[in-house]
Amino acid sequence: MGPSLNGGRVVCERCELAASSWARMRGLIGRRTLDPQQGLMLRPAFAIHTFFMRFPIDAVFVDSDLWVVGIRSRLRPWRMAAVRGASAVLELAPGEAEHRGVAVRQRFRLEAVGGGR
DSSP: OOOEETTSOBSOSEEEEEOSHHHHHHTTTTOSOOOTTEEEEESSOSEEEOTTOSSOEEEEEEOTTOBEEEEEEEEOSSOEEEOTTOOEEEEEOTTHHHHTTOOTTOBEEOOSOBOOO
16 A cells, blocks of 8 residues: 555555655656556655656645645656645656545555655
């Protein structure tokens, strides 16, 4: 299981954690797609880029207490996004943030986030 909202709704069943600077810089580059159940949590991060990516993503920005402080939906390749006050970013398949009911001012709960790219 991965991040869930404070109501218990799972946002990302197969979430990887990118905690090293190399893993954060690499992000999703080189992947052909991101399945709806997959995600990548970049931590720490307040900004992301989609340079060299092949598909759009949803980016959910959270603060240090895991409150959602911003969402960028369907961010296309070759773009940048940043949110003041964010300390981590969850990258999801395009449309997944809306589909799973993620909204600003909600709080995530992390459970057994794996991967460690």
